[in-house]
Amino acid sequence: MSVSSIGEIAWVLGIVAWYFIRRPYERRAKRVRVVSHRRSTSEKLGLAAALLGLAIIPAFYVATGIPEGADHPARLWAVVLGAVIFCLAMWVFRRTHKELGRNWSITLEIRDKHELIRRGPYALVRHPMYTSFLLMGVGQAFLLPNWVAGLAGLAGFAVLFLLRVDKEERMMMEMFGSEYRDYMADTKRIIPYIY
Numbered sequence: 423m424s425v426s427s428i429g430e431i432a433w434v435l436g437i438v439a440w441y442f443i444r445r446p447y448e449r450r451a452k453r454v455r456v457v458s459h460r461r462s463t464s465e466k467l468g469l470a471a472a473l474l475g476l477a478i479i480p481a482f483y484v485a486t487g488i489p490e491g492a493d494h495p496a497r498l499w500a501v502v503l504g505a506v507i508f509c510l511a512m513w514v515f516r517r518t519h520k521e522l523g524r525n526w527s528i529t530l531e532i533r534d535k536h537e538l539i540r541r542g543p544y545a546l547v548r549h550p551m552y553t554s555f556l557l558m559g560v561g562q563a564f565l566l567p568n569w570v571a572g573l574a575g576l577a578g579f580a581v582l583f584l585l586r587v588d589k590e591e592r593m594m595m596e597m598f599g600s601e602y603r604d605y606m607a608d609t610k611r612i613i614p615y616i617y
């Protein structure tokens with residue numbers, strides 16, 4: 423089996439893990455009432471960019487090999503590193519879902535009896551789920567030996583993050599007031615102690 427096939431299989435397994443981690447929370451979210459939301463065109467754009475970059479473009483590449491002209495040589499060290507980073511991403515992704523629990527939403531929403539979570543990964547950074555998306559994007563870049571499909575994840579993450587994070591923090595400040603302001607003073611956004 424070629425090194426590029428190993429990288430592609432590792433990416434597919436990572437995405438399957440992503441789906442099974444998220445599915446129960448999506449189901450549960452349907453049963454918890456939304457009390458306010460910030461759904462907007464830019465929010466839809468961000469979600470679409472993340473879906474395109476982290477799932478659709480790489481899946482299309484794995485299935486078809488297109489765009490062939492953007493291929494670069496696959497290296498075993500890169501695939502191993504990519505697999506380790508993707509596993510770390512899934513571990514963080516799972517932890518964030520477990521901690522958010524009934525407070526989780528795919529978009530910007532406040533749920534009935536919404537609680538501000540500050541434990542687990544949320545003690546280190548305010549947006550650890552976005553940290554896991556960033557790690558997924560980096561893992562994807564190492565796993566797929568193609569400039570377009572490999573880097574699409576980081577581009578998709580960047581669009582979602584930039585379009586959303588200020589609005590999300592504003593929404594949380596409106597909901598939790600000084601409690602969220604204190605939380606902001608104590609934590610970074612996505613990279614512990616740095617940003």
Ligand SMILES: C[S@@+](CC[C@H](N)C(=O)[O-])C[C@H]1O[C@@H](n2cnc3c(N)ncnc32)[C@H](O)[C@@H]1O
Nearest residue numbers: 525527528529530531537538539549550551552
């Ligand atoms: C897709 S989740 C992402 C959560 C967070 N930004 C992260 O990256 O881990 C988005 C929803 O989580 C909720 N949320 C964000 N931070 C939260 C926190 N610290 N505690 C509880 N809910 C939070 C908000 O209601 C938001 O609509």
